[in-house]
């Protein structure tokens with residue numbers, strides 16, 4: 001039997017009170033579909049049973065959050081947006097930011113496992129040169145998901161994961177470590193990862209560029 005509609009509220013209240021995650025603003029139908037899939041996967045069929053299961057399997061919270069939050073991402077995802085950013089947006093920012101304070105602040109909200117933030121770093125490094133990038137640019141990359149943030153900080157990606165990089169970028173911006181590719185250590189210093197909940201936390205202020213892609217669509221309008 002499928003978990004019935006309505007009961008998910010109990011599970012959401014439970015997640016809020018025990019873990020502080022507030023999924024009220026998330027689209028209900030998407031949430032239910034994902035959570036039900038996870039419940040079936042652990043061999044259960046009711047939200048009530050699943051709450052009991054979470055009580056005795058704390059590891060399950062992370063699996064549930066991974067199911068709900070969806071960390072799908074990639075380097076240069078949706079290439080046309082990056083072309084637009086490079087050709088139209090970056091020149092405006094770099095030209096506007098001159099004189100005494102030529103620093104550039106970027107906020108990448110919903111950064112998942114870091115590819116978007118590092119893609120942004122490569123874009124700015126190409127536009128400004130590595131040295132000026134290091135001096136001028138700070139990229140604040142945030143997400144709700146601690147596991148994804150951990151992966152972001154490691155900056156280590158599989159060969160498949162770096163396939164979407166433009167020609168020459170893998171060699172230029174990544175170090176090969178065994179069968180993994182690790183993003184450039186120097187450029188990484190300008191990318192600061194932190195936990196931030198778009199629903200509950202105050203926004204980062206004074207940003208020149210705010211990137212928030214494939215994230216708001218999970219929330220209610």
Ligand SMILES: C[S@@+](CC[C@H](N)C(=O)[O-])C[C@H]1O[C@@H](n2cnc3c(N)ncnc32)[C@H](O)[C@@H]1O
Pocket residue numbers: 069070071072073074077109110111112113116142143144145148196197198199212213214215218
């Ligand atoms: C599909 S990924 C998008 C990743 C990247 N922006 C991209 O477009 O490739 C959505 C991200 O939003 C994050 N997310 C979901 N709810 C969030 C919230 N309330 N606050 C911050 N991040 C959230 C998820 O953890 C996930 O990493």
